Amino acid sequence: MSFPKKYKTLINNTFSEREYSITPIRYEDRFKIMQWRNEQLYHLRQAKPLTEEDQEFYFTNVVTKLFEKEQPDQLLFSYLKNEECIGYGGLVHINWIDKNAEISFIMDTKLEKNEFEMQWGIYLELIEQVAFKELKLHKLFVYAFDLRPHLYQAIEKKCYKKEAALKEHCLFEKQYIDVIIHRKINPWN
Template identity: 40%
Template sequence: MADFSYSQLSLKEFHDDGYSVRALRLEDILDIKQWRNEQMAVLRQKTVLTDEDQRRYYRQVIAPSFEQEYPGLMLFSYFLEGRLIGYGGLTNLDWDHRRAEISYLVETARSHEKDAGRYEEDFSHFLRLMKRIAFEELALNRLFTETFDIRPLHVSILEKNGFKPEGRLNQHVRLNGSYLDSLVHGCLKEFEHVEG
């Protein structure tokens, strides 16, 4: 399979204590499809994805992003000791304003709050890798997230990793017939150097 990478980055793979990310691989998209379908309740995904949906998305959105000077997103396969455990990256990239939204999803077996320690370790390493790429490699100024207010563990990990609460979007999403709030968190490059 072709080994793609983003031209804006100095390395093909970034490492953090056994964890690593590299540009999203075609061979990983069907695993990701399964995890997305299993975890739709925490995603902005409205319908169950098919294999063809995933292949089309990779062909039409992901593959072209590797060659764009200013891609709108940079997605990565996420590994622990060389084994795929998730994916995510920088979405809604705004190069003029130097900001991006963090996207993150791990395999369903690793996402359950009953194993909070493992989830915290996985997510914390991913956030460190994304901050390194965003602030050191891409010279972005700001990262932000939106989290449904049904994920207290996820929110606490964001805050432990330097993401500050910035606001609550009241009844912002509808899930299973109920309205949920969304929580917005942000992390600025200038504070990362002081606090990080």
Template identity: 30%
Template structure:
């Protein structure tokens, strides 16, 4: 397990899937996800088998509260490009519908950063978020990610077009 101050990152287990699916299907969370439709258990199992268990370009983790060992969310690095050494950073806290908070998300985010840059030797971590996702915008700013791009009208939600904002951070510790 990778540990921070408040959170630990461990492998996602099959028995985590029902809780992750419940959180993943919350309408207030789906609003911010690329995959906006409600998922079923078959979709969740497919994702687990294909991406978590078999895809060498994906590293997903369960986020647990270090005090209680309770599952509280998920995070990972997706679309890892091993040649150009970059990956898409994904995270949410499902516990108490926090989504992104000041305690757990920031702590887990720092662990993911250390893992991506240190363990995987990546050069760049990036994320695409939607302009309506104010919590995630603050999250990436607190982790010192820089806004690198802005694409107009990329996502249709709640009867309107929203924009995509791209954040990234370069590994400043490379030799």
């Protein structure tokens, strides 16, 4: 199978900062991504662990179609350090009319303990290049279960402001938890 490498909706497809970059999600990274998602299931909107068959189906039947759309509902990227995939994410739930999107990002589970804030900071710089400069979106937001307060610290350092707390919004381990939403308006508008 020939997997696409460029999104039709983007002029630039790779965005770099020092040795880090984001590039359209690579087929070769699919099983690393599956592993990280399964390891970090507790903070994702994913009901059960993924299988290799699930991941293959998703890449073949969902992800490949995103590359050819003028206005896909999501743009997914492999997050690289010196060309090695250490995370992935993108712009999801893109609203082309209102010009906003949710930010999605997970990193290699091994990096979470010591590099969480640094990796989030670099990733946000890169994904903002896509969203604000390339696509001219008006607003980005992070929707997060209230399980990782260190996430708020990392994104607030990059000028994301707490916009809302949806009280008891999600059922997690038989208990209702809040969802916290942070946002950033395009500073280049």
